[in-house]
Amino acid sequence: MNAGMTMRGTAAKQAQADGEALRDVQELRAIAATVLRLAKQRGVPETEVHVEEMVDALTRFANNAIHQNVAERGLTVSIRTVLEGRTARVTTNRVDEDALRAALEDSLALAASQPQDAQLLPLPGKQKYRVVQRFIPATAKLTAEERARAVKRACELAERTGQVAAGIFESGQSQTVLSNSRGLFAAYRQTQAEFSVTMQHDGAASWAKANAADVRAINPIALARTASEKAARARNPVEFDPGRYTVILEPAAVLDLAGYLFYDFAATAVEDQRSCFSGRLGKTLFGKNITITDDVYHPEQSGPPFDGEGLLRDRVVLVEQGVLRNLVYSRRSAKAARKKPTGHGFALPNEYGEAPVNLVIAGGNSSLAEMVRSTERGLLVTRLWYIREVDPYEKIMTGMTRDGLYLVEKGRIGGAARNFRFNQSVLEMLANVELLGAAHRASGEESMEMVVPPMKIRGFQFTEVTKF
């Protein structure tokens, strides 16, 4: 079964009317079939083909006006050949038969020029997939004019409030077909939309962002209003001393920090002893209120239900009530660890193995309002910025607060605070979570989209303060 192959009929015709539609999936299938035919004629033992197509448009605004407005479309064909324990990949965006033949020959030449790899597995055969439907015609049909009109309303709001707006409104669609010489065939398509806005006010700023497969789930003017109100409250920030604070992290801040754990859950990273989870499987690392799964089937997640080799993605409980229970495995790392592959492998060849890319952190019964009410003294964090790893095993991350840091005192949000630099272990942070709100899809700028709750955390470490 072809997961997500549901874009048919009316939706496709409407999208085509705008001249920005994806090709029919059968066209991509035909390209893959051409490569497999050429490979068979050439006597290649095993061949895998990825065909990927994207159509995307992005309207960018700053200083209350559109200053960049772009559209792109592209299709790539990626060919992997396997020759007696050797493999290599060649990618091209030219799809005529001569170009595909040349890419195939290049792949063979690359594969032949390396030593044999005894651990290289044969290609997988046919697989079964669960259907996920993330292609929304309303998103696919969105026009440049519709994006511009929404942006104009956000800019008008900024002008009315004496503020300056900057941001983006993006809409796009993509599809992928994966086929191999052992009969595996997988296909998937999705849409995506994103609106993000920063409102600047007297040297202060705040920000709001949403990302969804369905553009109708995004309310640009509501996001602009949120950013506007928070920017007004962000003026005249007061400088506080660095130190350990109780913090209330909005979902984007949780996402951008916790998201840095994603590769640590890879079995290959643990095998390579570069994961913060090396030697820690089965141990209680976090509070009992922390449960993390990788779940591509969650209704607010995105991405295909198969991995880079075409294996079905499993839902995996990674952390259960604070205990590190499982890792994710590609076919290769699973064989090495005598485990079952979980369908999280990257396209081969690669040295990184696999990773969970659809993280879901379970929520709790609290809310941002309740977190504020229950806080005697702390800081409310809108988002984080420029996060980098300082210590890989203790998972100490550094970065800055940005676009709205507010003092919380005696259960109320007070004035703005100057932005802090943090140096904080993510392992320690997730052991110090006092309250969690409801989990929803969040979008930041440092990590991939995830489903996360807002969190109230004790003892979060800020080490320095900046000038604004």
Place this chain on the structure above:
Amino acid sequence: MWEYCGHSLDVVRLRGATYADVRVIHQRQRDLSTKNGQVGTLGQSESLGLGIRVIVGGAWGFASTDALTREGVAACAAQAVAIAKASALAKKGDVRLAPETAYVDSWQSPFVKDPFEIPLDRQLELLLAADEAMRRVKGVTLTETGMQFRKVDTWFASSEGSKIHQRRVVSGCGIVATCFQGDAIQKRSYPNSFGGQYVLGGYEFIESLDLLKHAPRVGEQAVALHGAAQCPERTGTLILGASQLGLQIHESIGHPIELDRVLGQEANFAGTSFLTLDQLHRLRYASPIVNVVADARITHGPGLGAFAYDDEGVPAQRIDIIKAGEFCGYLSSRETAHLVGLPRSGGTVRAESWSRLPMIRMTNVSILPGPWTLENLIADTDEGFLMETNRSWSIDDRRYQFQFSTEIAWEIQGGQKTRMLKNPSYSGITTEFWNSCDAICNDDHWILWGTPNCGKGQPMQTMGTGHGASPVRFRNVKIGTAFSGG
């Protein structure tokens, strides 16, 4: 390719564009890597397409396509015009471009050995040998090596009559040894971390690195770091190695001087800048011994920010950024030059690929060498720290407050480089830091470092930039804050 350029320009002219430029770009890339003695990534890719940028009704539109047929190019051109008309729905004023001469030219970056002509097994053999040399060191738990080569052909044409072809060849390489011991992970890299060193050049650059000579040292230092003392937390004297200084320049000088950032165009993503327009020729950015230029000319060196013409068809230039400590220049484009009183663009606009809009990017932003040898500089330092090879970097969204950590440090006592220190870090405020600079090493120590992964823009564009740097000394720097939590 010129036919596609000409046809798309004809289409947009007929549809009312008052200005247009088009880039047809053919990119080829080869990636090789090894891990623990096995081949990791082994791949090659090519991409060919066209992007067209237009002004219609005083507003910008951009569209791109890989459908290189007359019909595909015409549809793309028409789409760019339609997008520009939509942009005009929310515009403040008409786009104004600084004047520029039309050029017809062809240029190729210098290289001796085309990396795509070198047999792949020879390239892999070198990486695997370096990998093995690191693995021979007892205690090393992970070894990684990699090479990347790019060959990019760009055909640029504008409605003002420019027709410019450029070919740039980029080569990069690096090796890393990691040691996991107890409850810590330490690593060392050569010739730089995060992918190594990248230049505008051919395979001769890879050969010049002498990987096999350095691989054992890299492994030994990764293991030795576990036995080293923790870098203390204090305020003191800091000497930065050349590659770390290159990244310091990138983050605390290169980004703040981007005029689009200064003007708020990146406010939602990459951030703004403390270098507001009133700071030009007024701000004491650094101590009087500091001179920084943005130089895109190949005469500056084979940096990733070198070219003959930028992606607006403006010739490569050298711009003074900091002169005797005074802030004196921004990175500008044809659209922004007039806002700082410049008669023409500084020629700093580049696009990642045919599918991306050209925007202001760093060229080669470099500190000019001073008079010191590193040996004399260490001998002149009573007490301090020498830090080398970046491990992490972070700076706020206006580019004031930064924190860097490096892979390794050495304590300096009484003018001598003494014990090795692990987990070094330092932090500060940009202008305070640069004003504390009191010594710069000479030309013998100056290297034009390549940063291949500078991200900016939405959609995100990754660009290569260059940073010439030699070891430099700073006074009264906060040391060790990253690990101050304990």
